[in-house]
Amino acid sequence: MPSNSRRQTVIGHAILAVAALVALYPFLSVLLLAFGEPGTRTSGFSIPTSISFDNFTEAWRRGLFSDALTSSLIVAAAVVIGTIVLAVLASYALAFFPFPLKGPMLGLLLIGLVMPYEATVIPLYYQLKDWGLVNTYWALILPQIGLSLPFAVFWMRTFFVSTPPALREAAAVDGASRLRTLRSVLLPMATPAIGTLATLLFLFAWNEFLLALVLVPDNRSVQTAPLALSFFAGNRRNSDPGVTAAAAVLVALPVLISYIALQRRMISGMLAGAVKE
Amino acid sequence: MSGLRAWSARQYWPAFFYLLPAAVFYTLFVLRPLGQTAWVSLFTWDGITEGRWVGADNYSALLDDGRIPSAIAHSLVFVVFYAVFPVALGLFLAALMSRIRVRGLSFFRAVLFLPQILATVVVAVSWRWIYDIDGPLNAGLRAVGLGSLARAWLGDYDTALPAVGIVGTWVMYGLCMVLFLAGVQKIPTELYESARLDGCGPIREFFTVTLPALRGEIAIALVLTITYALRNFDLVWNTTAGGPGTSTTVPSVFVYQGAFLTHEVGSAAAISVCLTAVVLVVTGVIMRLVRGKEG
Structure with a gap:
């Protein structure tokens, strides 16, 4: 044996x-x-x-990757901040306040969690074109905030529900308002949960491809890094595989660095996020 | 009116104050586009001029469209590569290591998870190099005297579909292994001991102890892998773009092409509605099966 x-x-x-x-x-x-x-x-x-390092200098020179990496950083940061602010407020209400139609609201959010982006991308394009926002940062930031909300709201709601009720009761006894309780009691406790959520949202936003392909196709200065890499690798004139490989490394590098620093948190976050589905 | 008075008396309004910003974004950028996709799918529309109402014609046209059955067949092949293979690999490893304390688990976890965090475009570029005519795969074949098999794997009608499929297996197997190994380490050893006292061999042990205990993890793995396989736009678009010919087309490629390249927006929306419905139903069925057994 x-x-x-x-x-x-x-x-x-x-x-x-x-x-x-x-x-x-x-x-x-x-x-x-x-x-x-x-x-x-x-x-x-x-x-x-x-x-x-010649492949890297060549890729950097030809692919406008400094622009692309800057664009990705701006878009991902804006999506993370916007999503977290909206999700914290909404999940606070969904976790603690009684109000009608809460069940159906959570059901609608669940659809957004499971649904593929293909389901919304066609009307999004025409909507943003009407507003004159196609080929601007806003075309990537605004929809991705909306599309990230289900994940972020379920994430924050699970955290809020897990906090001890005694804390909120004590805050209420001390006469703290709802907003005060959120700001001074719950948010300080939520820092680790928000940190993990921010990391995951950043990862998803950084890697997003379909929305970038559809919503900022013609403006090279706002293209995100994955889109720039896709165009660069698809261009027959860039047929040197070494330069394409260098471009891929450039695009992956920021995510890899944060993964090395935060891998424990990212893995457990992605698994926990999946479990909550 | 009494409902309204109860409303104000119970002070529901603060809740809605907190919900409003998120609700506005969610409605504008998720719910409304979702409804519009369904609405547009009932028109013939080129994206520029006035659309023409055709009712369900876009859907019935899909049934007659010769491209659709092959795209669905490709999707099913991808489900095998993206979901069945990784889950089977993960279960095999979990069964083997069910009573073993895994050494270096956090290291293996970090490495096995790497394919999950790389952008799909980066994954696609990496594998295009591996499958390249001068790439490592062909170099390896030539090195062992199988140079006659060397080819451009993604450009060959016979190999493009399984070649993209294997990329999907590569993206997903680490996730399944990590999920199942973590799950199997939580199973109490008493269960295995009593199974052994009852005279269970390793195979019966797997089916009576390990598999039922991993039900939740298997459901999650299936939902993640199957939905990824059914959508699968990023990977296909950046490796083969559906080619060569139509040998790797999937429905989401038609959604993009129809809506943004060939200006058949209504028909693309109809495909998108069907794809979304399938994804939601598959997810619902898997989750329902798990919950049903638990309850």
């Missing part, structure tokens, strides 16, 4: 190690390619002998 379970331990960990290698390999091979000499096509099985 013990030898059997020992064998299982070894095989199990071996499978995990292979799985981890496979998960790393595609991005590693892109890294190798990007740091190779321009024009060379590192197969990915050999260790490179020299490191070159």
